[in-house]
Amino acid sequence: MPLSTSQKQDIIKEFQTAKGDTGSPEVQVALLTTRIQKLTEHLKGHAHDVHSRRGLLSMIAKRRRLINFLEKVDKKRSSEITKKIGLKD
Numbered sequence: 001m002p003l004s005t006s007q008k009q010d011i012i013k014e015f016q017t018a019k020g021d022t023g024s025p026e027v028q029v030a031l032l033t034t035r036i037q038k039l040t041e042h043l044k045g046h047a048h049d050v051h052s053r054r055g056l057l058s059m060i061a062k063r064r065r066l067i068n069f070l071e072k073v074d075k076k077r078s079s080e081i082t083k084k085i086g087l088k089d
Contacts, residue, residue: 003034015084025070026081032063033085 003011008031012022015030039056043049067087071078082088 003031003038007034015081025066026077029063029066029070029081030085032059032066033087035059036063 011030011034012027015024015026016022017024017026021027036056036059039052039059043053043056046052067078067082070081
């Protein structure tokens with residue numbers, strides 16, 4: 001379930017920390033969150049799609065690691081991104 005280029009650009013513009021920023025943890029978490037939401041919707045209709053479910057779990061784990069890293073570096077940024085994307089703290 002890849003994101004279209006325009007969707008990616010919109011997400012990057014919203015979450016970037018500086019102009020041209022595409023690799024900050026905030027942007028990566030936001031992109032992963034969008035992909036996770038799309039894949040979750042897919043799995044609601046295709047419950048037996050085990051391969052996609054495995055990919056979903058790996059994306060969730062990667063997002064968790066990025067948030068944990070951001071929490072070690074800067075707790076304020078971590079709490080801001082979790083609130084902005086709608087995750088529990």
